[in-house]
Amino acid sequence: MNNFDLAQEISLVSDQAQWVGVRTFNEQTTYLVSRNGLNSEVSSDIQNGMMVEVLSHDGQLAYYGTSDISKDGFKRAFDEALRLAKLSKEHGLTNFDTSIRPPEKGEYRTPVKKDVREVKLTEIQSQLMQLSERMKKFDNRIIETSAFAMLTHTSVQFTSSNGAEWKQDFHIISRDLSATAKEGSEVQRRSTGLLGRQWGFEALEMDELTAEADKIAAQSIELLTAEECPTETCDLILMPDQLYLQVHESIGHPLELDRILGDERNYAGWSFVSPEDFGQLKWGPNFLNVSFDPTLENEMASYRYDDNGVVAQKQYLIENGTLMRGIGGIESQKRSGIPGVSCARSTSWNRPPMDRMANINIEPGTSSLDEIIKSTKRGILMHTNRSWSIDDYRNKFQFGCEYAQLIEDGKITKTLKNPNYRGATVSFWNNLTHVGNEDTFQVWGSPYCGKGEPNQVIRVGHAIPICKFENIEVFGGA
Numbered sequence: 001m002n003n004f005d006l007a008q009e010i011s012l013v014s015d016q017a018q019w020v021g022v023r024t025f026n027e028q029t030t031y032l033v034s035r036n037g038l039n040s041e042v043s044s045d046i047q048n049g050m051m052v053e054v055l056s057h058d059g060q061l062a063y064y065g066t067s068d069i070s071k072d073g074f075k076r077a078f079d080e081a082l083r084l085a086k087l088s089k090e091h092g093l094t095n096f097d098t099s100i101r102p103p104e105k106g107e108y109r110t111p112v113k114k115d116v117r118e119v120k121l122t123e124i125q126s127q128l129m130q131l132s133e134r135m136k137k138f139d140n141r142i143i144e145t146s147a148f149a150m151l152t153h154t155s156v157q158f159t160s161s162n163g164a165e166w167k168q169d170f171h172i173i174s175r176d177l178s179a180t181a182k183e184g185s186e187v188q189r190r191s192t193g194l195l196g197r198q199w200g201f202e203a204l205e206m207d208e209l210t211a212e213a214d215k216i217a218a219q220s221i222e223l224l225t226a227e228e229c230p231t232e233t234c235d236l237i238l239m240p241d242q243l244y245l246q247v248h249e250s251i252g253h254p255l256e257l258d259r260i261l262g263d264e265r266n267y268a269g270w271s272f273v274s275p276e277d278f279g280q281l282k283w284g285p286n287f288l289n290v291s292f293d294p295t296l297e298n299e300m301a302s303y304r305y306d307d308n309g310v311v312a313q314k315q316y317l318i319e320n321g322t323l324m325r326g327i328g329g330i331e332s333q334k335r336s337g338i339p340g341v342s343c344a345r346s347t348s349w350n351r352p353p354m355d356r357m358a359n360i361n362i363e364p365g366t367s368s369l370d371e372i373i374k375s376t377k378r379g380i381l382m383h384t385n386r387s388w389s390i391d392d393y394r395n396k397f398q399f400g401c402e403y404a405q406l407i408e409d410g411k412i413t414k415t416l417k418n419p420n421y422r423g424a425t426v427s428f429w430n431n432l433t434h435v436g437n438e439d440t441f442q443v444w445g446s447p448y449c450g451k452g453e454p455n456q457v458i459r460v461g462h463a464i465p466i467c468k469f470e471n472i473e474v475f476g477g478a
Helices: 006-016 071-091 121-136 206-224 240-255 330-336 369-374 425-430
Strands: 019-035 038-055 061-066 105-109 142-160 165-183 186-191 195-198 232-238 290-292 315-319 360-362 378-390 396-408 411-417 420-424 432-435 442-451 456-464 467-475
Touching: 006 019, 006 071, 006 142, 019 121, 038 071, 038 121, 061 071, 121 142, 121 165, 121 206, 142 206, 165 206, 165 442, 186 206, 186 378, 186 396, 195 456, 206 396, 206 411, 232 240, 240 315, 240 360, 240 378, 240 396, 240 425, 240 442, 240 456, 396 425, 420 425
Parallel strands: 105 165, 195 442, 232 378, 360 456
Antiparallel strands: 019 038, 019 142, 038 061, 142 165, 165 186, 165 195, 232 467, 290 315, 290 360, 378 396, 396 411, 396 420, 420 467, 432 467, 442 456
8 A cells, every 4th residue: 555664664763752653544435326227326435545643752642644655744744643742741631551552463354255346337337227227117106216335445554663564455335225105295215224234246136136126116105005103102123224223323322432431522422321330230131232243244344453453352342231341442441441342443544543333233132023023912113214313412312214014913914104213222222022033133234423523434333133122102203
């Protein structure tokens, strides 16, 4: 990613600081969209630069990013980072030492069956056009269709004065299909939900996508004549394409240690969780186990190292229902004294790492979908997020979904439109009654998690089984 010896250049300035590290970053993202069978968009974005990080002799960290990947660019960035680190001394909250930057060496590469870069973009766009046209022709009441793919290739290399030298290569594809139907004044939209993973061209396998296109087209028509979701308190079954966002918003974000420490409160919000809750707070029943797992193959945010160079390990955030760890990198762990994980992540070369979700997963339970439905006297099963709202403390929330089914006496009896539910985080998760088995376990992920000032939009993964909750407020309305 550069044409000069970065380790040698670092060695020339290393005596001026406790530690110096450089992260070079190159990413290309291509967006492809077809609407109503026509070519709507093919565009690309390229990011290329490096972030120089300095730990001063006074124990303060500072960063400086540059798109000039050259000897001169490095030296200018180093000088600026060192200047900022020295200025930070009088405002520092914590003094750090080199133990927070381990000298790891290694490599990570996304395992793919076929590199999407070997496929012509015209071939991929042709597939998307076929899919959106197929949905448009399904029924004349379908007024708009869309097929979307986002192809991302990211290369990161890290070199430091204490011998760290590692690189990571990520191949990520996100995809979505949608169909909007209209009859009279009734309009309903059905989609697959934005699905992202680390994978290759296998993400765009046409047989699977054709089956998905037919299903959502049919369900968009079905929703036109469906009954409104009732307003009542009943059992709620959430499918993985909805539950992953519930996990993201009401488990992932409130457990971020920088949020708990107050760093994010003026922008992304605070958290209802306090430092004393770790090891004490009963987040859910004993069979709720939530893991941070960047090692799971092909999930959206799998990696070997976080952007501070800490080796990725699977850790339990919630174990047997009790809150055990926060989502905090090595710096937040030192500041707070709370156990954390390898989660310092940056979205690009011009952003420093911060505490971010990676793969936040619910471990599979023992119940099949059929068993969960049969155990339900009256309940509603919901698919695919449509809207959400959650307060600044990540406590009270409301979610809307695209598609629902009523369950009566252990059987699905009808389709419902405009389903919504609401609750408060801890009471909601303590109302969990069933966790689906491995057959219900699905890997989901989103490229659009925002946080930080200046904003960082990053990729997150959530591997989720089907789950059932009791005594949940549900209601209708778009």
